[in-house]
Amino acid sequence: xxxxxxxxxxxxxxxxxxxxxxxxxxxxxxxxxxxxxxxxxxxxxxxxxxxxxxxxxxxxxxxxxxxxxxxxxxxxxxxxxxxxxxxxxxxxxxxxxxxxxxxxxxxxxxxxxxxxxxxxxxxxxxxxxxxxxxxxxxxxxxxxxxxxxxxxxxxxxxxxxxxxxxxxxxxxxxxxxxxxxxxxxxxxxxxxxxxxxxxxxxxxxxxxxxxxxxxxxxxxxxxxxxxxxxxxxxxxxxxxxxxxxxxxxxxxxxxxxxxxxxxxxxxxxxxxxxxxxxxxxxxxxxxxxxxxxxxxxxxxxxxxxxxxxxxxxxxxxxxxxxxxxxxxxxxxxxxxxxxxxxxxxxxxxxxxxxxxxxxxxxxxxxxxxxxxxxxxxxxxxxxxxxxxxxxxxxxxxxxxxxxxxxxxxxxxxxxxxxxxxxxxxxxxxxxxxxxxxxxxxxxxxxxxxxxxxxxxxxxxxxxxxxxxxxxxxxxxxxxxxxxxxxxxxxxxxxxxxxxxxxxxxxxxxxxxxxxxxxxxxxxxxxxxxxxxxxxxxxxxxxxxxxxxxxxxxxxxxxxxxxxxxxxxxxxxxxxxxxxxxxxxxxxxxxxxxxxxxxxxxxxxxxxxxxxxxxxxxxxxxxxxxxxxxxxxxxxxxxxxxxxxxxxxxxxxxxxxxxxxxxxxxxxxxxxxxxxxxxxxxxxxxxxxxxxxxxxxxxxxxxxxxxxxxxxxxxxxxxxxxxxxxxxxxxxxxxxxxxxxxxxxxxxxxxxxxxxxxxxxxxxxxxxxxxxxxxxxxxxxxxxxxxxx
Numbered sequence: 182x183x184x185x186x187x188x189x190x191x192x193x194x195x196x197x198x199x200x201x202x203x204x205x206x207x208x209x210x211x212x213x214x215x216x217x218x219x220x221x222x223x224x225x226x227x228x229x230x231x232x233x234x235x236x237x238x239x240x241x242x243x244x245x246x247x248x249x250x251x252x253x254x255x256x257x258x259x260x261x262x263x264x265x266x267x268x269x270x271x272x273x274x275x276x277x278x279x280x281x282x283x284x285x286x287x288x289x290x291x292x293x294x295x296x297x298x299x300x301x302x303x304x305x306x307x308x309x310x311x312x313x314x315x316x317x318x319x320x321x322x323x324x325x326x327x328x329x330x331x332x333x334x335x336x337x338x339x340x341x342x343x344x345x346x347x348x349x350x351x352x353x354x355x356x357x358x359x360x361x362x363x364x365x366x367x368x369x370x371x372x373x374x375x376x377x378x379x380x381x382x383x384x385x386x387x388x389x390x391x392x393x394x395x396x397x398x399x400x401x402x403x404x405x406x407x408x409x410x411x412x413x414x415x416x417x418x419x420x421x422x423x424x425x426x427x428x429x430x431x432x433x434x435x436x437x438x439x440x441x442x443x444x445x446x447x448x449x450x451x452x453x454x455x456x457x458x459x460x461x462x463x464x465x466x467x468x469x470x471x472x473x474x475x476x477x478x479x480x481x482x483x484x485x486x487x488x489x490x491x492x493x494x495x496x497x498x499x500x501x502x503x504x505x506x507x508x509x510x511x512x513x514x515x516x517x518x519x520x521x522x523x524x525x526x527x528x529x530x531x532x533x534x535x536x537x538x539x540x541x542x543x544x545x546x547x548x549x550x551x552x553x554x555x556x557x558x559x560x561x562x563x564x565x566x567x568x569x570x571x572x573x574x575x576x577x578x579x580x581x582x583x584x585x586x587x588x589x590x591x592x593x594x595x596x597x598x599x600x601x602x603x604x605x606x607x608x609x610x611x612x613x614x615x616x617x618x619x620x621x622x623x624x625x626x627x628x629x630x631x632x633x634x635x636x637x638x639x640x641x642x643x644x645x646x647x648x649x650x651x652x653x654x655x656x657x658x659x660x661x662x663x664x665x666x667x668x669x670x671x672x673x674x675x676x677x678x679x680x681x682x683x684x685x686x687x688x689x690x691x692x693x694x695x696x697x698x699x700x701x702x703x704x705x706x707x708x709x710x711x712x713x714x715x716x717x718x719x720x721x722x723x724x725x726x727x728x729x730x731x732x733x734x735x736x737x738x739x740x741x742x743x744x745x746x747x748x749x750x751x752x753x754x755x756x757x758x759x760x761x762x763x764x765x766x767x768x769x770x771x772x773x774x775x776x777x778x779x780x781x782x783x784x785x786x787x788x789x790x791x792x793x794x795x796x797x798x799x800x801x802x803x804x805x806x807x808x809x810x811x812x813x814x815x816x817x818x819x820x821x822x823x824x825x826x827x828x829x830x831x832x833x834x835x836x837x838x839x840x841x842x843x844x845x846x847x848x849x850x851x852x853x854x855x856x857x858x859x860x861x862x863x864x865x866x867x868x869x870x871x872x873x874x875x876x877x878x879x880x881x882x883x884x885x886x887x888x889x890x891x892x893x894x895x896x897x898x899x900x901x902x903x904x905x906x907x908x909x910x911x912x913x914x915x916x917x918x919x920x921x922x923x924x925x926x927x928x929x930x931x932x933x934x935x936x937x938x939x940x941x942x943x944x945x946x947x948x949x950x951x952x953x954x955x956x957x958x959x960x961x962x963x964x965x966x967x968x969x
Contacts, residue, residue, distance in 0.1 A: 183222050183348065194456040196370075220349075256324075256339035264288050264301060267334060276320075276339070292319060297326070304328040304335055314342065365447075365468035368454075369420055371461055385447060385470045387439030406436040406444070419451045423464045427453055434471070446475040501606050502585075505592075508599030510535045510561045522605055524580050536561065546580060548573040557587065557603075564591045564601055571608065584612040635727035639712070644668045644685050647721065653728055673700075684709040688722035697729070704730040765794045810858070810936045817941075819964045820856045822849035822894070826883065829863045833871070840871050842879035849885050850892050852961040858937040859961075863896075865930035866957050870898035875952075887963070891943065895958040902951040912945070934959075 182190075188198035202223050205211040213223045256273040258266060266284050274280065277291050289298060296315050304311045308330045316323050323346040327338040365382035369375055383389060405413040415421055419430045429452040436444045451466040502518035512530050520527055523543055530538065536558055544550035553572050560568050567590040576582030589603040636651035649664040669678055669685065677700060684694045684707070693710040708725040772779075772787050779787070826849060830837065837844065844867070852859075870881045880899045885892055903911065912935045938945045943960035 182224070183220065183345070186345075187223060188457070194458060194460070194462065196456075196462060222345075222349075255341070257337070259334060259336050260288060260301070261334040262305065264305075264335075273339070294318075300326065300328055301335065301337075304330045314346075316346075365466075365470070367466045367468065368463050369466065370463045371424070373420065376463065382468060385445060385468055386437065387441070387443075387445070404438060408434060408436075410436065410444075419449045419466065420464055423451050423453050424461060427461060429453070434475075444472075445470060446472045501604050503605075504535070504601075504603040505597060506535055506600045506603070507597050510601065512538065513597065513600075518607075519605065522574070522583070522585060522607070524578070546574055546577065548575055553587075557589075560589055560601060564599070566591075583607055583609040635725065637726075638664065638724045640669075640685060640722050640724065642689060644670070644682070651726075653726060681707070681709075685722060685724070688724075689719060691719050703728055704733040761794050761798050765791060768794070806933060810933070810940055814858055814940060815855045817853050817855060819851050820854050820859060821851050822859070822885070825856060825860050826863055829860055829867060832864065833867055836868070836871055840874065840879055842871050842874075842881060844881045844883070846883040847885050849883070849894070850887070851964045852892055852941075853964050854941050854961055855937075858940070862934045862937050862959070865934050866896045869930065869957075870896065870900060870955075873898075873900040873955075875899060875901055875954075888960070891960045891962055893958055893960055895956055897954065897956040899954040902953050902955055903947065903949040904951055905949075911947070 184195060184199055184202065187202060188195045191198060191201075193201070199221075202211060202213065206213050206223075210225070211223050212226050213221055215221050256276045257268075257270045258273040259268040261267050265287050266279075269277070269279060269283060274283065277283070279286070279291075288301070293301075294315055294317060296313065297317075300311045300313055300315075310330070311328045312326070314323060314325055322341055322343040325340045325342045329336045329338075362379060362381055365385045366377075366379045367375060367382050368377040378386075405418055407413050407417075413435055416425070418435075419433045422428075422430050422433075429450070431450050433449040433451070434446065435449070436446050438444055448469045448471045449466055451464055453461045454463045454465060456462040499516060500518055502522045503514075503516045504512060504519060505514040507513050512533050512535055515525070515527055515530055519525060523546060525542065539554050539557060544554040547553040549572070556568060556570055560566070567588070569586065569588045571584060571586050574580065574583045574585060584607070586606045586608045587603065588606070589601055592598055592600045592602055636649065636653040638649040639647045641647055645666060645668045646664045647666075649661045664672065669681060673681070677698065680696075680698055684696055687694055688709040688711050691711045691713075693708070695706070695708050698705050698707060706727050706729040708723075710723050710725075711719040712721045712723055714720050768787055768791050772784075776784070823846075826846060830844065836842075867881065871879050877899060882897045884895050884897070886895070887893075912931050935945050938959045938961070941961055943962070945957065945959035947955055947957050949955035
C-alpha cells in the first residue's frame, strides 16, 4: 500500500503515518521501497504467507476453515502437485469464473500468463515461495501473487493491485511531466525544508538537486531581492505568505543569486497542500525563469527613456522643426522650432486639424502659399509616400525671413500608425551659400578674363584645360584658344610636365599646393587647388599663375643687400667695439689709480661714462643681431612653443621671483619656425611685461588661438600701458618711450621681435590703454597636417 492509502485507513496525517511506518520498518515488521519521485509503498512481507502455510499443513478442505477462507476478500486457492485445484475460495472462483465442479481441474486450462505458469513451476521445483506481480489481459487487471509450496502441492494467494498499479502509472506519468516540465517545480514541507525539486528548478537555481534539497529558505545562500534589487523581507517571501495566509501566491517576482553570483529573476506561483485535518503539510511552487523577460523589459524601459529624452530633450530643443500627426491628421505634438519658424503656440495648436491650420495660419507666411499648401495637403490625401521640397518664408512681423526644407513621411507603426511626421529644416545658410557661390562664379569668370599680372586655368581629370584667361596670357601673346581643349602633355615640354604634373594630380585628389617654375624665361609662382561641388566632391582643378620675375630679381638684390649690410654691421661692430673697450679700460684705470683723490662728482662722472660705454656696447650687439635675423637664422622646423616658453621662464626665474610675477599660460601649439629666434621673442615680451609693470605685482597671461593655417599668440600684462600715438613707434630700432633711468634697455628688443616674426611670415601688433596694461599679439604658421 502507498503512504496515502495507509494514512486514509488509519485516519492520520501523511507525515505521522510516514513516521509510524518507518518505525515498523526499523523493527522488521514492514518492508518499503521508493517509487517515482518521492512516492513510497509498504508491505508486510510474510505474515499472511506463514498463516497460509499453517493452513496448508492442516486440512485445506476443512469446512469450518473453508468458511474462513471464503470471507477473505483476496483470492486464495490450493493446488496439488499436478497443478489441479484442491480448493478455491469464493473470490478465486469468481476470479476464474469457476464453480464447485472446478475442484480437480487443471489450472493451466485457465489461460494463465507465461509469467504465472513459470512461477508455479518454479515453486514446485525449488520448493520455495515465489512472490511476483502479474498482469492478466483477459481481465485487464494486475495481481500480487504469493505461491507457497507444501508436501501436498501449492497454496496460492492473489491480491488485486490494479488500482495501485494504475496509481503508480499515473504517478509515473506525473513524475515524467514534472521532471520534463519547462517550469521549475519544488515542494517545501511545513517546516520550510525543500522536499523536491525537478530538473528545471535545478537549472534555474544553478544548484544540483541534492544542494537544493539540503537548502532551506532561511539559509544565507537563499537571499531574495525585490525588483529594485533590495533584500526581500521574510514576510514578503512566497513561502511565509502561504503559511501565514493559507492562500495561493501568484506571479510573485523576485531575484535570487546563483552560486557564481549571477542574479536570476524568477516568477513564482505557489499553493498550499492540506492534510486530512486541514493543516498545511507542504507548499508546491512553480518557478519560471524570467531573466530574459526582465532584461527585455529593462531594455524597453531604457529605450522608452531614450525616446522620451529624444523627444523632450533632443527633438524639443532641436533646430529641426517637427510636427507629429495622428491618423486623422490632427496635430498631436510640435517642438519649439516649429513655434519659432511659424509663430505658433504649442498649446493652441495641439489637437487641431492640420489642413485647417495650414489654411488659417501657416500658408500665408510663405512666398508661394498656394504651392506650399497643395504639396503638404496632397500627402494627407495619399499618405503613402515621402515628400520633400523647399519654401521661402517671408520675413513679416515677428517672423524672420528664412528658407526651410519640408520633409515628411507616413508613420507605419506604433501609437500614431496611419499618421504622418513632418520636419522643417532651416536651410537659410545653405541658400545664402548657393547665392554666394553663384556670385563667386560670376567673379571667377571676370577674374579669368582679367586676372592682373597672371593667368587662371581650369583643368579636368585628363589634365586638359577647360577654361583659361588673364593678363599674363595677353602679355606673352598666348591665345586662350590655344590652351582650351589641350592637355599639359600637348602644351609643355617634358621637363615642365615632370615638374607640374604631380601638383595637377594632387589638386584632383583634393590637395592644394604652391610651387615655382621657370617658363618662357619667366619666374612663375603657381597655385594648384581643387574645385568642389556642394557635396564636397572634387570636380575639377584650378591653376593660378603669377609672374614673379621682377619680384624674384628684387628679392635677389635684397638678399645681396642684406648680406652686404651684415658684412658692414659685423665690421662696424668690430671697429666700434675696440674703442669702447679702450674707453672702458682707461676709465677703470682712472678709478683704480685716482679713485681716492676724486670727489663725489668725479666718481659719478666716471660711473656715467662707464655706464654709457656699456650701453653703447649693448646697442652695437643688438644692431649686429638685428642685421643677422635673415642670414644667420636656423632653418624652419616644427617647434613646440610650450618647450620654448619653459626655457624662457627658467632664464627669467630670478626676475620673476624678485618681482613676484604671476605667469599663466594655455597649452601652446606646435608651429613651423626657428626655435632660437622664437625664444628671443618670448624673452623680450616677458621681460618688458615685468619691467613695465604697475605698482601691483606683474600678471602675465599667454594664450593661443587657431586662425585657419596660422596661430595667434598673445601676451597680456597688467602694466602701465602705452598711448595709441606711441604704439607704432615702439617697433622701430632704438625707439624708447622712457628714459634709461626710468627703465633700462637698449630699445631694440621689440624691433628685433618684429623682424623675427616677419621672417616667419607673420605680423606683430599691440592693443593697449595707458594704465590698463598691454596685449602683444603675433602670428606664426601652424605645422602642416597637425591640429595643434
